Amino acid sequence: TGFCFQTKTAYAAWIAKLWEEKPPRFSRALLETLALIAYRQPITRAEIEDIRGVAVSPTIIKNLLEREWIHIIGHKELPGRPALFATTKQFLEHFNLKDLAELPALPQIEQNSAQTEQKEEKVEEIAKNP
Structure with missing residues (x-):
């Protein structure tokens, strides 16, 4: 896809x-849109909006x-x-992927999201009760 400058x-x-x-x-909206396209392609704008x-935008x-x-x-x-x-x-080159199969599995993403939420809740709890 063009040239690569190396020294x-x-x-x-x-x-x-x-x-x-x-x-x-990048905005959250841009990243969400890109993720939906990557996981659900081919996809229309209306499907993304749904x-x-x-x-x-x-x-x-x-x-x-x-x-x-x-x-x-x-x-x-x-x-x-x-x-x-x-x-x-x-897209694959920018995100250092060989193919779309290397994208994290959706359950893995949901699990990571749940773990992050649990950690945030613990931090909030600790902050309330020092």
């Missing part, structure tokens, strides 16, 4: 000073298309022929 490790400190790159921050329960779809993380793979045979979105090779 000798010995020059890393100098290059880091010249080329300070901050990782971009699952999320809120409208998907056109800016989010535009941003994902511009980054080439998603693309339109066709249109669903429904009135209005809505676009079907799927992830791209650039």
Whole structure:
């Protein structure tokens, strides 16, 4: 997908000073939309909105298309022929995946989420009762 700039490790400190790159921050809405596309592809915007329960901003779809993380793979045979979105090779490369099978299983994500909630509850409990 283009070029990759590589240098000798010995020059890393100098290059880091010249080329300070901050990782971009992505909104929760953008990441939720991308996750839904990755797990449920092909998927329409309306299906994403039904699952999320809120409208998907056109800016989010535009941003994902511009980054080439998603693309339109066709249109669903429904009135209005809505676009079907799927992830791209650039998506896999950016997130260091060989294929979609390497995505965490959904039960694993739910388990991680439940564990995080339990930890947050414990922290709140400790904070209330020092």
